[in-house]
Every structure is written in C-alpha cells, then in structure tokens.
Amino acid sequence: MTILPSRLAGALAATTFAIGIAQGAHAQPIADLSPYFTPATNAVATPDEDGFIRRWLVLEPIAKPNRTNQGFTRDYVRNALATALPDGLDRTLPRDGQTIHQNGAALQWHALDASLFDVKLFNVAQSLGKPTYGVIFWVTTVINADHDIADAHLAVGSNSASIWWFNGVETSGLYGDRRMVMDDVVSPRVTLRKGRNVLRGAVINGPGLSDFCVRFVDDAGVPIKALTITAR
Amino acid sequence: MKAFLPALGLAAALMSGPARAGDQLAGEPYIHDPSTITFSDGAYYTFGTGKGGLVSKDGWTWHRGGERPGGGVAPDVIKIGDRYYVAYAVGGGGMNGGHASNVRIMWTHSLDPASPDFGYHDVGTVASSDGTEDCDAIDPAFLYVKGHWWLSYGTYFGYIRMVELDPATGQRLAGNTPVNIAIDLEATALMYRDGWYYLLGTQGTCCDGPNSTYNIRVGRSRDPLGPYVDNFGVPMLKGGGKLVWGAHGRGYGAGHFGLVDLGDGVQKFSFHYESDMDRSGRSVLAIQPLLWNDGWPVGSENLRPGTYEIQSERGGALELAVDAPRLPFDWRRSGFMAPDGPVAHLPDQTLAENQASWPAGPIAVDMGAYMVRPHQHWTITPVDGAGGYFGTPYVKITVAGTDRALATTAQGEITTVPAFTGAPDQLWRLDQLTDGTYRIVPRAMPAEVTPLALTAVGRSTVRLARFNPDSAAARWTVHLP
Known part of the structure; x- marks a missing residue:
C-alpha cells in the first residue's frame, strides 16, 4: 500500500456527508474523495472494461490564473505548460509522495487509482484544500505491453485544454474551452512498445471542473486493453 | 427524400x-x-x-x-x-x-x-x-x-x-x-x-x-x-x-x-x-x-428565399394550368445521330416563350410532370410586415421572373393573380413537418390546428383541404430547378 500524504489520506477516508442525494452507481458524497479515487496499490492494474487508464501519478495543482477558458489557444496552452513543466519531468518518472518545488510552492505527487473512467482532478485539488480554478495539473503513468502494438491511437478527452506526450513525444493537444468527452481527440498512429511506455499529460483550466479520460484504441476505434499500468 | x-x-x-x-x-x-x-x-x-x-x-x-x-x-x-x-x-x-x-x-x-x-x-x-x-x-x-x-x-x-x-x-x-x-x-x-x-x-x-x-x-x-x-x-x-x-x-x-x-x-x-x-x-x-x-x-431551418420546383408527395409538380409550348426537337439530329456527331448545347425554354400562351387574368394551377419549364418554377419570398407563425414567416409564392402570385379565391379555391398586392389571400406559410416535407398553408384562412393546406386531391389536381397528418396528400418537397 502506498503511503499517502496525510491530507489526501484523510480525504480518502472521509466519512460520507449524508445529504440523501447519492444513489446507484454514481453515488457521490460531498467533500469526500473516496468515490472517485483509491490509493494506488502494488497490485497489477489494467485498463477498465472500456480501455480507460485509471492508475495515475497526479501532481498537486500549479496555480495559473485563467479568468476564462476561452483564451486557451494553442500558443497560450503550449507556453503556459512549457513554463510550468516541473524540472526533470520530461526525463524521469516522479515517485509517489515526492515533493517538488514549483514557482515557490511545495507540491506533492500522488499515486491514485480512479474509481471511474475519468480522472477528476478538480476533486483531488478540492480534497487537498488546493486551488481548484486557474490551475495546471501534471499527470503521468507507465503503460506496459507484452509485445509491440503498432497502429495504436491515444484517445483523450479533457476539461479544459491539455497536451499529452507519449514516450517523450508530443502526441495530442486539446485546446479551447473544452468539456470532457471520451475519445474527443484521437492521435495519429503510435506504437506501444514491448515493455514500459510513459504517458505524460498536463491539463489546464480556468473556471470549471478539471478532469480527463485516456485510453488507447486501434484503427477501428476498439479499445486496447491487453496492457498493465504501474505508475512507477 | x-x-x-x-x-x-x-x-x-x-x-x-x-x-x-x-x-x-x-x-x-x-x-x-x-x-x-x-x-x-x-x-x-x-x-x-x-x-x-x-x-x-x-x-x-x-x-x-x-x-x-x-x-x-x-x-x-x-x-x-x-x-x-x-x-x-x-x-x-x-x-x-x-x-x-x-x-x-x-x-x-x-x-x-x-x-x-x-x-x-x-x-x-x-x-x-x-x-x-x-x-x-x-x-x-x-x-x-x-x-x-x-x-x-x-x-x-x-x-x-x-x-x-x-x-x-x-x-x-x-x-x-x-x-x-x-x-x-x-x-x-x-x-x-x-x-x-x-x-x-x-x-x-x-x-x-x-x-x-x-x-x-x-x-x-x-x-x-x-x-x-x-x-x-x-x-x-x-x-x-x-x-x-x-x-x-x-x-x-x-x-x-x-x-x-x-x-x-x-x-x-x-x-x-x-x-x-x-x-x-x-x-x-x-x-x-x-x-x-x-x-x-x-x-432544421425555414426554407430560404429562392426559386424552387414544388413537388407533391403524390407525384406532380405545382404549375400554372397553361399549355406550355413544346421545345424544338429533331429526332433525326439526336436519336439517330452518330456517336461522333456534333454535340450542341440546347437552351431551356425561356419565360417569354412559355408565357406566350398565358391568359391575362387569373390562371388556375394544377400539377404535372416536372419538365423544367418556367410555369413550374416558383419564387418564394418572405413579405416584410406580413408576420408569421412560430418562427415561420408568411411568404409570397410567385411564378419565377414574374409578379404572378399564388392566391386563394373567395370561394376557397386556388388560383394565381397577375400581380402580387400583399393582400392576405396572396400570403402563404410553409410549415416544415417532422419528416422534412412541407405543408403550404394560406394566410387568409388561419387555423391553429388542422388548417387548410395545399392538397393533392388527385394526381393532377390541387385544392385547399383540411390538413390530414395521416396523409401524404398535403406534403410537399422543394427542389432547386
């Protein structure tokens, strides 16, 4: 079991705020992260039944005030993310619990398993008492394949803009005031190499929720699920 | 369709x-x-x-x-x-x-x-x-x-x-x-x-x-x-x-x-x-x-102003009931022409050619096989100040290139008058139905439910009748000529 920073562990263990709203498969207590995430474990993780990747290392949000999401042009997003790239993240994989310093703020990485297909970054920030609006989230994970899988496509949806790098190469960009839609942007063909593949992304938002969903699909749009996810 | x-x-x-x-x-x-x-x-x-x-x-x-x-x-x-x-x-x-x-x-x-x-x-x-x-x-x-x-x-x-x-x-x-x-x-x-x-x-x-x-x-x-x-x-x-x-x-x-x-x-x-x-x-x-x-x-959107062929779902194009002249045609120069013979561009019938047989006063309308003739082409134009109904404007429907307008008579029949005056009996509304066809409703006889509508009561006969949503007789499509 990964040791969680105390505040996040507290959020995950929080008792349900009973308001009589939650029901069924989509139950969601207030101010409680446990419906959306569990701590990542050492157990083997695989994509879910639809191929969505749920195990991620998530960096606490970097403040980047954005009054509106309408300004997320290609240039703006690219420059904002380049400026906010944590030192070494493009070369090395962070560790769960690792603290870095970015723009004078101490930020931690958290290894999490999303309970749903989407990774609700807003809720992570909210549970930590971190800024929820006008922020940049960095995320990364490791995808393992038993053999080379050619002609794969990275299929991403994000709220709002985001850029994604697969094995160090920029693969997909989502710009403008986007809402999260599964398979919103589908990348050109990439090859999932036998062994480890590193996927890294950054999501930027102003007002509104921040979240994303990611899976790999083949040329026919069929999800690729014969993968394992380690995030370390 | x-x-x-x-x-x-x-x-x-x-x-x-x-x-x-x-x-x-x-x-x-x-x-x-x-x-x-x-x-x-x-x-x-x-x-x-x-x-x-x-x-x-x-x-x-x-x-x-x-x-x-x-x-x-x-x-x-x-x-x-x-x-x-x-x-x-x-x-x-x-x-x-x-x-x-x-x-x-x-x-x-x-x-x-x-x-x-x-x-x-x-x-x-x-x-x-x-x-x-x-x-x-x-x-x-x-x-x-x-x-x-x-x-x-x-x-x-x-x-x-x-x-x-x-x-x-x-x-x-x-x-x-x-x-x-x-x-x-x-x-x-x-x-x-x-x-x-x-x-x-x-x-x-x-x-x-x-x-x-x-x-x-x-x-x-x-x-x-x-x-x-x-x-x-x-x-x-x-x-x-x-x-x-x-x-x-x-x-x-x-x-x-x-x-x-x-x-x-x-x-x-x-x-x-x-x-x-x-x-x-x-x-x-x-x-x-x-x-x-x-x-x-x-x-969908309202029909845009323009000139159209108006076709009944019963299979006839709305037209003036006139004897349109034949187009000149020499069978020997086309049907029996050698494959390597000369190819010429033949003109459509002009309005003037078609109009030569029109009487001066009101002209009835009927339906016929569409033949790309001027008496079969209708210009649909919203009329300023004529109002509308739930987003659909009242329009005039005139024979293309003329001011001759589709109208209703005092007896509730359909005719065309030589010149559009803006009178209510010359105004129409094209309600698009959920299947994409249109019903054509006269302004002069309004009714919120089952209004009178242009209806193909026969293969070649058009008349105003109460709209029947279960029938295709009052459903029309429009086509660019």
Whole structure:
C-alpha cells in the first residue's frame, strides 16, 4: 500500500456527508474523495472494461490564473505548460509522495487509482484544500505491453485544454474551452512498445471542473486493453 | 427524400447567403435561457433568466410580458391539470465557485398577469446542491409522461441529475433520490417520443456573445433514468451527445432547447442564440423546425428565399394550368445521330416563350410532370410586415421572373393573380413537418390546428383541404430547378 500524504489520506477516508442525494452507481458524497479515487496499490492494474487508464501519478495543482477558458489557444496552452513543466519531468518518472518545488510552492505527487473512467482532478485539488480554478495539473503513468502494438491511437478527452506526450513525444493537444468527452481527440498512429511506455499529460483550466479520460484504441476505434499500468 | 433535403438546404444557403437570426421573429425577442413555450389565456409565454419573460399571440411577434417572481436562472414551465408549474433555480451558476443552489417550484392557474386566476403559490425546494459536490442545481427542466413527472437539472459543474416529482403536489416524490444521467451539459431539456426518453443539453461556452460556442446536443434512453447515449453509442455520462443545432447564419451560440409541438406533425424547437449579429449581438429567442430522422431529433431551418420546383408527395409538380409550348426537337439530329456527331448545347425554354400562351387574368394551377419549364418554377419570398407563425414567416409564392402570385379565391379555391398586392389571400406559410416535407398553408384562412393546406386531391389536381397528418396528400418537397 502506498503511503499517502496525510491530507489526501484523510480525504480518502472521509466519512460520507449524508445529504440523501447519492444513489446507484454514481453515488457521490460531498467533500469526500473516496468515490472517485483509491490509493494506488502494488497490485497489477489494467485498463477498465472500456480501455480507460485509471492508475495515475497526479501532481498537486500549479496555480495559473485563467479568468476564462476561452483564451486557451494553442500558443497560450503550449507556453503556459512549457513554463510550468516541473524540472526533470520530461526525463524521469516522479515517485509517489515526492515533493517538488514549483514557482515557490511545495507540491506533492500522488499515486491514485480512479474509481471511474475519468480522472477528476478538480476533486483531488478540492480534497487537498488546493486551488481548484486557474490551475495546471501534471499527470503521468507507465503503460506496459507484452509485445509491440503498432497502429495504436491515444484517445483523450479533457476539461479544459491539455497536451499529452507519449514516450517523450508530443502526441495530442486539446485546446479551447473544452468539456470532457471520451475519445474527443484521437492521435495519429503510435506504437506501444514491448515493455514500459510513459504517458505524460498536463491539463489546464480556468473556471470549471478539471478532469480527463485516456485510453488507447486501434484503427477501428476498439479499445486496447491487453496492457498493465504501474505508475512507477 | 428526407436525405435530399439537407443537401438542398445547403445549396439554398449558398445561393441566398446566410440567414439573419432575427429574420425569424419580430418584436423584441430578447431573452436568455427561454423556458418551454407555454400557452395560457390566448397567448404564448416564455420566461428566461432574471425577471419577467416574453409573450406572443402568434409565436412570431414577441414582446416583454409575463411575470415570474423569484428571480434566479433558467426556469421551465409545464401545465399539469389546471396548474402551470414553474421551476427556477436560486443560486449557483458561479464561474469561480458559487455552486450552492436550490431548484424551487411554484404554480399558478394562469400565466396572464391580468387574469383573475393569476397568482403564484410556492411549493418549495425540490433539488439542491451544496456548492462542493459535483453538481450545481440550476437549469431545471420538466417532463410529464405516463403519469410520471421528471425534472432534470445541473450544469457544466459536474453531473446532470434527474428527480421525480409528485404530480399532485409538485414536491419531490417521497423517498426519491437524484440519479446522475449526464456530465458537462447546461440547460437540459427532456422529451419523450415512441418509447424513447430524450435528454437534450447545451455544450460549449456560454455567455460570451459572438464568441460563445454553445451548441445543443441530445442522447436517448428507454428508461427516464438512463443510460442516455448518443448516435455513436457514447454515454452522456461520458460526454456524449448528438448535435441538434449550433451557430447558424447570423446567430451565434445556440442553447437551451425547448420543444414546441404544434400538432399535425409540426414540431418546432425554441432556444436562444447567444448573439444575434443583426441585433447588436444580443441574446434572442429563436424558433426553428424540428425534424425526426431514424429516431433522432434534427434541427432544421425555414426554407430560404429562392426559386424552387414544388413537388407533391403524390407525384406532380405545382404549375400554372397553361399549355406550355413544346421545345424544338429533331429526332433525326439526336436519336439517330452518330456517336461522333456534333454535340450542341440546347437552351431551356425561356419565360417569354412559355408565357406566350398565358391568359391575362387569373390562371388556375394544377400539377404535372416536372419538365423544367418556367410555369413550374416558383419564387418564394418572405413579405416584410406580413408576420408569421412560430418562427415561420408568411411568404409570397410567385411564378419565377414574374409578379404572378399564388392566391386563394373567395370561394376557397386556388388560383394565381397577375400581380402580387400583399393582400392576405396572396400570403402563404410553409410549415416544415417532422419528416422534412412541407405543408403550404394560406394566410387568409388561419387555423391553429388542422388548417387548410395545399392538397393533392388527385394526381393532377390541387385544392385547399383540411390538413390530414395521416396523409401524404398535403406534403410537399422543394427542389432547386
């Protein structure tokens, strides 16, 4: 079991705020992260039944005030993310619990398993008492394949803009005031190499929720699920 | 035939330029988040965000009117029994927080403030969000089907939720808990048709004038509680939604769908354009035809001004009942021409050639095989000041290149008169039906239900008859010549 920073562990263990709203498969207590995430474990993780990747290392949000999401042009997003790239993240994989310093703020990485297909970054920030609006989230994970899988496509949806790098190469960009839609942007063909593949992304938002969903699909749009996810 | 119509629309659009968003409606149709248009005491009402609303006698000319206390955002209205229930949200909708909100309900026996039956009675709060959870309880929408009363609510901040209300009281049904049915929508609406429940909502950016990317989407489910999926099978809980309508012509940012069912197979949808570029970029009410294709609602537009062949579904083109001259033709020069013989461009018949046989006065109309003749081509033009009905303007229908106008007689027959004068008996309305065809209704003999309409009572005979939605006799398609 990964040791969680105390505040996040507290959020995950929080008792349900009973308001009589939650029901069924989509139950969601207030101010409680446990419906959306569990701590990542050492157990083997695989994509879910639809191929969505749920195990991620998530960096606490970097403040980047954005009054509106309408300004997320290609240039703006690219420059904002380049400026906010944590030192070494493009070369090395962070560790769960690792603290870095970015723009004078101490930020931690958290290894999490999303309970749903989407990774609700807003809720992570909210549970930590971190800024929820006008922020940049960095995320990364490791995808393992038993053999080379050619002609794969990275299929991403994000709220709002985001850029994604697969094995160090920029693969997909989502710009403008986007809402999260599964398979919103589908990348050109990439090859999932036998062994480890590193996927890294950054999501930027102003007002509104921040979240994303990611899976790999083949040329026919069929999800690729014969993968394992380690995030370390 | 249905597949052909959108292509025609595009072609017509290219011919006549972009439609003005404001061309549809007259008056002062300024509103944001219009509620479902509701008839009460001889007038139609819609309410928006903020106080008050719009009122109209004909669905065409809208003025400020109606009273809706309580303020708040994005109300909806439904009539159940003798009560008009109004749902509205107080709080929420914040761009940087402020997502604590309540959906409240009140009712009145009349929407007309001048009626003695007017007066709101508070029911109370039926749904809430606390500002932290992944939902913002605003933008309520009603649906009453088979004795069950549903209410959807929510916005871009998290989930869209559904609750069930008690038709006897307007309060939440005892023991009912909200169910998440979609994410990241705004301004939801609900419809039911042929065993399907439809969840409509607006995606994109609101409230940024001509930069708003608002567009209306839909998913459907056999169960009111979902799962709602789009035409690609993408669940609306994963962001799915089939496009119904978006920016168009001079109207930018389409949002907040509302069904307007006029009966007889005529449906419209109301919504607002975030920005009418011909009205200072203001947010305006719009009403446009709603079609159905393979079980999905499809937004359409009024027929654009232009010259068309008008074909009956019975198989005949509307034409002047005249003896059109033959086109010159030499069989020996075509049918028996050697393959390597000369090829010439033959001209169509001119209006002057065709017109030579026309009598001077009124000319009757009939239907015949379409032969690309001038007496079969009709120019359809909206008439300034003639008004309209639920977003559809009254038009003149003239023989192309002439002022000869389709008209009704005092005896209720169809004719053409030599010159258009603007008289009511020369005005027509083309209501697009849900299958994409049109019914052609005379202005001079109005009726809200089963109006008289141009009808193919025989293969070659057209007459005014009461519109029968179960028959194809009064359904017409239009084609570019």
